[in-house]
Amino acid sequence: MTRKHRLVHRLAWPALALLIGLGITMALVLRPPPEPPKTAETHR
Amino acid sequence: MSVGFKAVQWNRDKIVYDVILVAGVALYIGVFAVIGWRWHPPKNLPDVIDIWIRAFGTAAFLMLTVILSIGPLARLDRRFLKLLYNRRHFGVLTFLVALTHVWLMLAWFDAQGLLHTLPADFTTWGDYGKFIGFPFKALGLAALLILFLMAATSHDFWLGFLKPPVWKALHMALYAAYALVVMHVALGIMQYERTPLIPLMLIGSFAAVSALHLIAAWRERARDQASTPISDGWLAVGPPDAIPDKGACIVTAPGGERIAVFRDGREIGALTNLCAHQNGPLGEGRIIDGCVTCPWHGYQYRLSDGCAPAPFTEKLATYRVRLNNGVVEIDPRPLPPGTPASITVAHVGA
Ligand code: HEM
Ligand code: FES
Numbered sequence: 052m053t054r055k056h057r058l059v060h061r062l063a064w065p066a067l068a069l070l071i072g073l074g075i076t077m078a079l080v081l082r083p084p085p086e087p088p089k090t091a092e093t094h095r
Numbered sequence: 096m097s098v099g100f101k102a103v104q105w106n107r108d109k110i111v112y113d114v115i116l117v118a119g120v121a122l123y124i125g126v127f128a129v130i131g132w133r134w135h136p137p138k139n140l141p142d143v144i145d146i147w148i149r150a151f152g153t154a155a156f157l158m159l160t161v162i163l164s165i166g167p168l169a170r171l172d173r174r175f176l177k178l179l180y181n182r183r184h185f186g187v188l189t190f191l192v193a194l195t196h197v198w199l200m201l202a203w204f205d206a207q208g209l210l211h212t213l214p215a216d217f218t219t220w221g222d223y224g225k226f227i228g229f230p231f232k233a234l235g236l237a238a239l240l241i242l243f244l245m246a247a248t249s250h251d252f253w254l255g256f257l258k259p260p261v262w263k264a265l266h267m268a269l270y271a272a273y274a275l276v277v278m279h280v281a282l283g284i285m286q287y288e289r290t291p292l293i294p295l296m297l298i299g300s301f302a303a304v305s306a307l308h309l310i311a312a313w314r315e316r317a318r319d320q321a322s323t324p325i326s327d328g329w330l331a332v333g334p335p336d337a338i339p340d341k342g343a344c345i346v347t348a349p350g351g352e353r354i355a356v357f358r359d360g361r362e363i364g365a366l367t368n369l370c371a372h373q374n375g376p377l378g379e380g381r382i383i384d385g386c387v388t389c390p391w392h393g394y395q396y397r398l399s400d401g402c403a404p405a406p407f408t409e410k411l412a413t414y415r416v417r418l419n420n421g422v423v424e425i426d427p428r429p430l431p432p433g434t435p436a437s438i439t440v441a442h443v444g445a
Contacts, residue, residue, distance in 0.1 A: 061312065064270065068305050071274050075297050078281035081227050085289050
């Protein structure tokens, strides 16, 4: 890796990691509760 | 630096690598399908296709995880270099597995006569403003496009055309693809399937990739801070026997550029640490058959002047070397690529 490339990498990846971590967490927290009765086909 | 380093033997190793790779992926997908089948026996054709969608989707995701882990792993333990040197085929296969996942998804819709409803999943613009309910298929599509771009430009023709720095920057998009796939799963299947396996897969993969990058970054930082500039701007490397025979010490110039100082018996030479091929870490390589050999894909350079032996034409920047009171010193200002600059010391060691 060149120096410039390394610098960009060093700054960019913690930001991206934070973003992904936040994304997974929010998607888990905000996930709707499971429907108790088994209803229609799963939608996609 | 471990013993037993072996240069990349071009064809046979590559074939062995590819065979193991394809067999491993096929095994994973097969085992996944068998377990899926037992767990939720399919009742109809769409159910059958669904198992394969998941088998190929998770395979592609895990492969992407491995690809992003190979770089830091190879820095932490040289045995992983074997994985690295043919990472390109790994990438192309990941694209093909992901493509099959998408093709199966089309078959799933088609089997139910629902293919015509698919475009609406991408064009319900209001959904793009949501978090839960975001069109997760669009995230998958964006990731697939990046994987396609990587696979299409992976050939050395493009490497030569784009030059290593641009080509490497382009390949950093793989991290974006990874982020997109994580969210494709987190906002897609994780929202309507309650199995803890999905969050487990996402969090496990993400934790592994992050931890490996953190450890590798921490190690590099320690190394960068270790070098000591001395009198009139030259860098002290140490006595000749501090450089492993047929190996190198890597020193960092004040500007942050790395220099690989190799020793081949009594000959000592300094080259840029950046391989001309894909900017691999040359100083982590060895001298094989009289040539400095890159640990990534085996490109070779003469120690004396940084030129690749004929018929190859690559040239690396060299650095001036001197012996000062028994200490090897390097002038951190690079010489034009291909300039002879190595020295021969009278004797090595006590
Ligand atoms: C046009 C692009 C894509 C579309 C339309 C798409 C569509 C889908 C759909 C509909 C599902 C849900 C499957 C189900 O309900 O069983 C799914 C799941 C998944 N997709 Fe994709 N996908 C795309 C690209 C990708 C790519 C590029 C990857 C990985 C590299 C990927 C990885 C996954 C994974 C890991 C799952 C979860 C499988 C599971 O455990 O159930 N997808 N995708
Ligand atoms: S980076 Fe490919 S041989 Fe050095």
